[in-house]
Amino acid sequence: MHLRTHRKLDGRRLLLYGRAGHTLPALQEGSGAGGGRPHLRWHPLRGEWTAYAPHRQDRTFLPPTEFCPLCPTRPQRAPTEIPFSDFEVAVFENRFPAFVRDPLEAPDTAAPIQPAVGVCEVVVYTSRHEGSAASLSQDRRELLVRVWSERYRELYRLERVQFVMPFENRGEIVGVTLHHPHGQIYAYPFVPPVLQRESEAFRKAPVLRDLLRDLDPTYVVTENEASIAIVPPFARFPYEVWIIPKRVQPGPWTFETGEVTAFARIWGDVVSRYDALFGRPFPYVMVLHAAPRGEESSFHFHAEFYSPQRSADRLKYLAGTELGAGTFTVDVLPEDAARALRDTRS
């Protein structure tokens, strides 16, 4: 994997990853970063940090294709975030970040606050505006798994970073504001609540290894030599899917070559089953759960996919019990969801 590092005029980093080296000349660049005073406030009843990023109100919202900021920069068009005529995978610092490397002083508030130290990156999967994880080539998906691994390694080198999470939001119904195939990476200055609880569970038992050992095939969507995709028997969303490497390991940075291949292949397979389920692009949030700092010895890396789609024409909304109590109600039984995804021919 080759990496070319470019510093944008406004100071943000742009990283061009590729199977081939990147040598195209830099083109004109657009206007600068969003600014703002991102900061964290402590919620004393829930016992968690919330991130405030008021400048995000102004972020780019579903622009027409010709103004897509994730496309390569084209002659006679406005400059995009990527001042090159082509690329394989591009990673750059978010223009409207919730966490920044060097936050300005936070405002005075009535809540205990701390600076929002961290990093928010955008990962552009391809220079082509259309497509998905399913339509990318297997080579490109493998490159993306290697890019995640590289970003994990570099971001965990930052002393204040406690947890790094690559994720992808897909579909307007989960709030996507840009359609160009891309994901994001958040590097947090604390271990978020969900990861605290997962870490505690893994410290007590190899929960996912035990789950896979005893799992009834009815929960399996698809598998290959090194990874398996299941609907967990305790899914919180309809059609929730987890991709789990069969070998316990803290993150993709410890993958052997065959594991990179296997994970990349099953990732494409899951997305293509999703799209076949109701005959159209399936909205989802994909998150990668790797070990928070210090949890490497017990944490079992995996990807979780959540979707609000509960049938072809109905959505699951989070409301009173989910938002107010933290208890989810689920309409679609995990064993039925797994069967539907298993039987889907994409």
Place this chain on the structure above:
Amino acid sequence: MHLRTHRKLDGRRLLLYGRAGHTLPALQEGSGAGGGRPHLRWHPLRGEWTAYAPHRQDRTFLPPTEFCPLCPTRPQRAPTEIPFSDFEVAVFENRFPAFVRDPLEAPDTAAPIQPAVGVCEVVVYTSRHEGSAASLSQDRRELLVRVWSERYRELYRLERVQFVMPFENRGEIVGVTLHHPHGQIYAYPFVPPVLQRESEAFRKAPVLRDLLRDLDPTYVVTENEASIAIVPPFARFPYEVWIIPKRVQPGPWTFETGEVTAFARIWGDVVSRYDALFGRPFPYVMVLHAAPRGEESSFHFHAEFYSPQRSADRLKYLAGTELGAGTFTVDVLPEDAARALRDTRS
């Protein structure tokens, strides 16, 4: 307050509460309860129960007004859930419940399960199909506060119930399937995660009393003699509002008469400010957080309102960081939200 108890033909309870006694004759009733095998499964990584209620997939979805199941039963119309020609406040057991008093045996699954013992009730605020907490009379809102108190008392009498939560979902964007003004009550056989954390916080310190004592007026939306509405300085949603009784108490069942009046008035005031904010009905989830069983000595009752509306034409979606990490990012600063709601003239 008067109560008339009616047993529906399918065995479900219907409770008619009123300032006047209810003496109208019972009319024809419709078909029965939804059935299904609701049950709970344990999520070993998050350490929480999830409720499975597959029969809910078939629940009534945005019916035309003339088929509203929450209206009184009318001559020459299909029977509704309430077989009477009029009522003040009606409470009945949900036809598609996530929790039931006597659950059938749960199915075999790969996850540890337990029966979904509990109660799910629907609270119909008025016999009129149109309206909101803001347009109800102050008398009716006070009656509703007394109904909640009565339901708390009765549901906490059930031995297996650990937590009772009245709530209201309003607006299609939070998943409302019936527009008739109504709320719901869930009685859980466990203390849900959010309430576990709140209870822990209150056991350590009177968090809300301390917050109110030191609170900068910039966070206050409105207040009266016994209650205050604030945007908490650590809000997780844009325009989140909490209504807090000034006196620490575990739930509305310990309200004195003046506190019932004050809470009912500020509830209407908050909803009418919400509706004035963008000049149309504001979508929200309102939850009441009273003491779980055993936490009565330290818990400070309050109501929380969450809304996805982050501006007149933009919604906040829960995506990667919220769903996958449990960390919220917020675009609207609480102090700005409080000012906007304070300055609103409804």
